[in-house]
Amino acid sequence: MGQRKIIRKAEPYLWLLPSMILFGVFTFYPFLATIVKSFFILDSRGSIMQFVGMENYQRIFTDKSFLKAVLNTLLYVMMTVPVSKIFGFLLAVLANKRRKFSAFYETAFSLPMAIASSVIAMIFQLLYVPSLGLINTAFHLKIQWLNDPKIALFSIAVIQIWLSTGYAFLFMLSAVRSVSDDIVESASLEGASALQKIIHIYIPLTSPTMFYLVCSDIAFMMMSMGLINILTQGGPQNSTITMIYYVFRQFSGSGNYTMANPAAVIAFCMTFIVTAVSFIWEKRGVHY
Numbered sequence: 001m002g003q004r005k006i007i008r009k010a011e012p013y014l015w016l017l018p019s020m021i022l023f024g025v026f027t028f029y030p031f032l033a034t035i036v037k038s039f040f041i042l043d044s045r046g047s048i049m050q051f052v053g054m055e056n057y058q059r060i061f062t063d064k065s066f067l068k069a070v071l072n073t074l075l076y077v078m079m080t081v082p083v084s085k086i087f088g089f090l091l092a093v094l095a096n097k098r099r100k101f102s103a104f105y106e107t108a109f110s111l112p113m114a115i116a117s118s119v120i121a122m123i124f125q126l127l128y129v130p131s132l133g134l135i136n137t138a139f140h141l142k143i144q145w146l147n148d149p150k151i152a153l154f155s156i157a158v159i160q161i162w163l164s165t166g167y168a169f170l171f172m173l174s175a176v177r178s179v180s181d182d183i184v185e186s187a188s189l190e191g192a193s194a195l196q197k198i199i200h201i202y203i204p205l206t207s208p209t210m211f212y213l214v215c216s217d218i219a220f221m222m223m224s225m226g227l228i229n230i231l232t233q234g235g236p237q238n239s240t241i242t243m244i245y246y247v248f249r250q251f252s253g254s255g256n257y258t259m260a261n262p263a264a265v266i267a268f269c270m271t272f273i274v275t276a277v278s279f280i281w282e283k284r285g286v287h288y
Helices: 002-037 055-060 064-094 102-114 117-127 134-139 152-177 181-189 194-205 207-222 226-231 243-253 257-285
Strands: 040-042 048-051
Touching (some): 040 257, 055 257, 117 152, 181 194, 243 257
Antiparallel strands (some): 040 048
């Protein structure tokens, strides 16, 4: 009986053990190693050479490229996260009622999340071609979408919004359809308009799902670099460089692990802080 009790108590931990080992080896250990190495000068292979303490952090905060990367990252998050979630919610409200062709437009709305970001990047790269691209040709424009430092980051944000909207739509459609029909019918009997139903019924009752999407998307956008790596490589004039792309460029371009490690630690800390700040909304605006 004593052995059975011990086995029963240990069983949940044994089931979790494989995943915890994987997390420990591939997530926690590299993260802790990065923190430790951020206080050292490293060679081009990442080997420790000399302890310098906080000097690496002092150097990186005087690096204009990194400061630009921090600013670009925050702007990128502010442009992509709110807009994609609002679009996803509005599309979910439009698709709420099941119709004959629901399967068609539901698939169309969620299709972006099923396409690889590299494929989407190449498609938009063709659309953004200044001379022959469809956008400039159709609207008779002469905009250098990816070559103008003033709008290059915005151009990439548009692509990311299109990619993220489909993901948000799937979650919000489930949340919108879970709203009780009795509540909506009662509001209709009271004379509530469609806008009033959205503001006073659908937004509060779907806020937990929206909160999850916002938090997860903030973390993802703070760490994103895929589209930038494919389309602009941080240019022109560092106008699209982000913190993670800065880290990638340091160790892949010049083998500068000395600057890459503290930059990665700062990127993590900023992501943690921004995500934690979003929990203020969870206490004030999320209705369970």
